[in-house]
Amino acid sequence: MMQNDMKIGRLKNSVLGSLAVSACLQTLKKVYRNFCKALYSAMMHWSRLLLGGIALPLVLPWLVYNLYRSHFKNKIFRNRSLEDKVVLITGASSGLGEALAHAFHKAGTKVILAARRKDALEKVKNDLITKYPSKNTPVVLTLDLHDLKRIPQKAREALDLYGHIDILVNNGGISYRGEISETDLEVDLRVMVTNYFGPVALTKAILPSMLERNSGSIVAISSVQGKIAIPFRSAYSASKHATQAFFDTLKSELSHTNIHVCVVSPGYVHTNLSLNAVTARGELYGVMDESTASGMDPYDAAENIIIATAAKRSELLLAGILPKIAIFIRVFSSWLYFYLMGSRARRIRAANMIKED
Numbered sequence: 001m002m003q004n005d006m007k008i009g010r011l012k013n014s015v016l017g018s019l020a021v022s023a024c025l026q027t028l029k030k031v032y033r034n035f036c037k038a039l040y041s042a043m044m045h046w047s048r049l050l051l052g053g054i055a056l057p058l059v060l061p062w063l064v065y066n067l068y069r070s071h072f073k074n075k076i077f078r079n080r081s082l083e084d085k086v087v088l089i090t091g092a093s094s095g096l097g098e099a100l101a102h103a104f105h106k107a108g109t110k111v112i113l114a115a116r117r118k119d120a121l122e123k124v125k126n127d128l129i130t131k132y133p134s135k136n137t138p139v140v141l142t143l144d145l146h147d148l149k150r151i152p153q154k155a156r157e158a159l160d161l162y163g164h165i166d167i168l169v170n171n172g173g174i175s176y177r178g179e180i181s182e183t184d185l186e187v188d189l190r191v192m193v194t195n196y197f198g199p200v201a202l203t204k205a206i207l208p209s210m211l212e213r214n215s216g217s218i219v220a221i222s223s224v225q226g227k228i229a230i231p232f233r234s235a236y237s238a239s240k241h242a243t244q245a246f247f248d249t250l251k252s253e254l255s256h257t258n259i260h261v262c263v264v265s266p267g268y269v270h271t272n273l274s275l276n277a278v279t280a281r282g283e284l285y286g287v288m289d290e291s292t293a294s295g296m297d298p299y300d301a302a303e304n305i306i307i308a309t310a311a312k313r314s315e316l317l318l319a320g321i322l323p324k325i326a327i328f329i330r331v332f333s334s335w336l337y338f339y340l341m342g343s344r345a346r347r348i349r350a351a352n353m354i355k356e357d
């Protein structure tokens with residue numbers, strides 16, 4: 001009897017126990033479900049808030065900006081906005097200037113090709129005429145950016161061709177290879193005058209006519225080296241830093257007008273720049289550097305520059321990720337930048353490659 005009672009008692013306990021466990025489980029499930037529901041609705045609430053409050057104000061302008069840019073990437077719209085504009089391009093006899101001449105001529109503008117070598121300019125002109133028939137015939141203008149005294153007269157000649165200039169592309173320039181301690185001051189002056197004072201003089205000679213019409217674009221071809229200085233390029237880098245500063249200032253000073261200023265900073269472009277560079281002693285460097293040879297195609301660069309000009313962009317950094325990181329490091333961590341540049345300088349010096357870098 002007693003044994004039976006005990007069995008019944010145990011059975012009762014186990015039934016009660018399992019009932020309690022299943023009740024607990026049910027409650028836990030409910031709590032879990034409610035928790036998931038609350039989490040889900042909180043996530044939805046916050047993501048809506050984030051989307052609406054933060055992402056949308058960021059994404060919308062980005063979308064509008066890209067729509068605006070794609071408008072100018074579209075050749076038909078871009079060419080319509082540039083058609084019959086008078087464009088003066090310096091350094092049009094080779095490299096990036098020649099590619100820019102092709103791009104602007106194809107877009108239906110009236111191109112004035114300026115540089116020192118008349119024969120090279122005539123060749124570019126003939127190429128343009130044969131490759132892209134247009135109602136506008138390119139004009140050749142010999143101009144030496146180093147001859148500061150004659151620049152106002154040359155600007156007058158350019159202005160007299162069509163009565164005005166819509167777009168001035170300050171592209172002509174030379175590069176330099178050498179060590180500061182061994183470089184003649186004459187070389188610094190030559191690079192500075194050609195790359196900086198020449199374009200400044202030309203801009204000053206053309207600017208009054210743009211101000212009179214309250215219209216025009218001034219494009220300055222600077223360089224990544226206008227933002228960061230690298231060893232054994234002092235004169236070139238200094239001339240491009242000065243270019244950046246001058247045209248940045250001009251941009252601000254012209255903000256009340258309808259005149260647009262754009263500074264273009266390319267990384268390496270595959271042109272004759274290193275071949276035509278001057279050495280510390282003022283001789284021709286005459287070497288095609290590996291970095292220049294593996295640089296961007298000048299026609300791709302020109303395409304980007306014409307889009308930026310048509311879209312009236314104020315700045316264009318035409319470079320890969322590494323130069324962009326270097327610019328970032330220079331601004332936000334100067335000690336790291338100088339550490340890296342110092343080791344670069346020591347490496348080049350150890351390999352006795354100052355000229356070949």
Ligand SMILES: NC(=O)c1ccc[n+]([C@@H]2O[C@H](COP(=O)([O-])OP(=O)(O)OC[C@H]3O[C@@H](n4cnc5c(N)ncnc54)[C@H](OP(=O)(O)O)[C@@H]3O)[C@@H](O)[C@H]2O)c1
Pocket residue numbers: 090091092093094095096097114115116117118120143144145146171172173174194221222223224265266267268269270271272273274276292295
């Ligand atoms: N290639 C690159 O990696 C690179 C990178 C960043 C920026 N850039 C810049 O891009 C611009 C064009 O250079 P590029 O790469 O096309 O080199 P490039 O092939 O050597 O062309 C230089 C042009 O500048 C002209 N020029 C040189 N000295 C001149 C002077 N005293 N007066 C008038 N014109 C002069 C040359 O014509 P003449 O000899 O007939 O006068 C030539 O048309 C330069 O401002 C350069 O600093 C180039």
